[in-house]
Amino acid sequence: MQKETPYNLIVITGPTASGKTRLAAHLAARINGEIISADSRQVYEKMNLGTGKDYDDYIVNGQKIAGHLLDIRKPGYKYNVYEYQTDFFKVFEEIKSRGKFPIMCGGTGLYIQAVLDQYKMVHVPPNPSLREELQNKSLEELTNILQQFKKLHNTTDTDTKKRAIRSIEIETYYQSHPEIEVELPKVVPLIVGIAIDRELRRKKITQRLKERLEEGMIEEVKRLIDEGIDPQDLIYYGLEYKYVTLYVTNQITYDQMFERLNIAIHQFAKRQMTWFRGMERKGHKFNWIDATNEIDSNVLKIIDMMYD
Structure with a gap:
């Protein structure tokens, strides 16, 4: 057996x-x-x-x-x-x-x-004011902003402006909110x-x-x-x-x-x-x-x- x-x-x-x-x-x-x-x-x-x-x-x-x-x-x-x-x-x-x-x-x-x-992880809601602030920046500028964060969940997430803005939104949220403790299966x-x-x-x-x-x-x-x-x-x-x-x-x-x-x-x-x-x-x-x-x-x- x-x-x-x-x-x-x-x-x-x-x-x-x-x-x-x-x-x-x-x-x-x-x-x-x-x-x-x-x-x-x-x-x-x-x-x-x-x-x-x-x-x-x-x-x-x-x-x-x-x-x-x-x-x-x-x-x-x-x-x-x-x-x-x-x-x-x-x-x-x-x-x-x-x-x-x-x-x-x-x-x-x-x-x-x-x-x-x-x-x-936490669910990160949209941040309309941050999005508006970032909307007119170039992809290069957004990438530079993203690189200032120490914790990057996906460093390849700068393919488009939408991706980069969402990444910045997530990292900004992480900095100002403690992560929720969740129990996950082993x-x-x-x-x-x-x-x-x-x-x-x-x-x-x-x-x-x-x-x-x-x-x-x-x-x-x-x-x-x-x-x-x-x-x-x-x-x-x-x-x-x-x-x-x-x-x-x-x-x-x-x-x-x-x-x-x-x-x-x-x-x-x-x-x-x-x-x-x-x-x-x-x-x-x-x-x-x-x-x-x-x-x-x-x-x-x-x-x-x-x-x-």
Whole structure:
């Protein structure tokens, strides 16, 4: 009889295009698990190709693996790490209550860390007067203001003026309000990182971008705009939605869109790895496995780690 695992959560993470979802689904099929997404953009309905919702990856041997925190907000909504942490722990407890094993899967390092480090967070309400004060400042000026705060929850949150203003709003609130003490469920995680050679990663990212454009990513963005989503709200989401929106609103050419987006995704993957290395330096143990291994081999390695 197999001994009980000391872990109550498996985290499968890694840079974009490393095969996280497929591995998580195959593992879930073997251990009676369910997946909790840790992707900051896959929470939105109708944003499928641009966020990389690979629904086919959730099918293993004809069985559909349950996935949570996908399609839970309308496009245009500004989901945040506070909401993610709250939503995650609700799902985490519910999965366990049914005797299933929770598997967190995704590449949004801030969301993963908010769960593992159990950030004591508060809901930050809008500050209209502060927003008005900041509205006419340039993105560079807003970035400089943000850098003056010692505690930055997301140093990459200066992609647009909206993001930067919201970040300043949050940091200002933190300085003037003590954090609310909340009791969060205990998490004992086994963290599995998917290691992928940089050149292979670059090749896969570019190939996947071409495929998603062929599958209708531009049409997806056009539909969202036609349904009334403000183009600025799509730009707010960054990466695919930023550059494809700039293209469909005639601000850049197709070739400029492809080149800039391709570069931006490569840079994003690099930032993801930097974040994970930072988590390692702070004491989180990552068990790195090779992305080029056969998937069944990697599943067995993870199961061995669970009971080692």
